[in-house]
Amino acid sequence: MADNWPPSRFWQYWALAGMVVLTAAFWWGVEGYALFEGPYPRGQIADGLLRFSLLVLTPALVLVWIVAAWLRARVGERGFWKLLSLVALIWAGAVMVTRILIL
Template sequence: MAGPNWPPSRFWQYWALAGMLVLTAAFWWGVEGYARFESGVGDAIADGLLRFSLLILTPALLIVWAAAAWFRRRIGEGGYWQFLGLVALIWAGAVAVTRILIG
C-alpha cells in the first residue's frame, strides 16, 4: 500500500532524473580529472582550472543537487532549477575548457 505522498510530485521526479545526470557527470569527472591530475598537467592555468573544478565546482554541483528540499523552500521550484542549471553550466564550462587546455 502506497503512502499519502505517493506518487512523488513532479519536482521530485525531475530531481531524480537530474540526479542521474549530475551524479554520473560528477563521478566521471572525478575519475577522469584525477587521472589527468596524476599524469601531470604542464600548463599552470590548466592545472589550476583542473584543481578548481575537482575541488570546488564538483562538490558544489553535488551539494546543490542534494540540498534540493532546502533550496526549494527558500527560492521556490523555479529558482532551484535555475540555480542548479547555473551551477551545472559553470561546472560544464570549466570541465570543457580544462579538457581543451590539457588536450
C-alpha cells in the same frame, strides 16, 4: 500515513537530474584525477582550472543537488532549477575548457 505517491513533478525531475549530475560528477572525479596524476603537459591555467573544478565546482554541483528540499523552500522550484542549471553550466564549461587545454 500521508499519501505521497506518486511523488510530485519536482521530485521526479530531481531524480532524473540526479542521474545526470551524479554520473557526471563521478566521471569527472575519476577522469580529472587521472589527468591530475597523469604525465600530461599542462600550464598554470590548465592546472589551476583542473584543481578548481575538482575541489570546488564538482562538490558544489553535488551539494546543490543534495540540498534540493532546503533550497526549494527558500527560493522556490524555479529558483532551484535556475541555481542547479547555473552551477551545472559553470561546471560543464570548466570541465570542457580544462579538457581542451590539457588534451
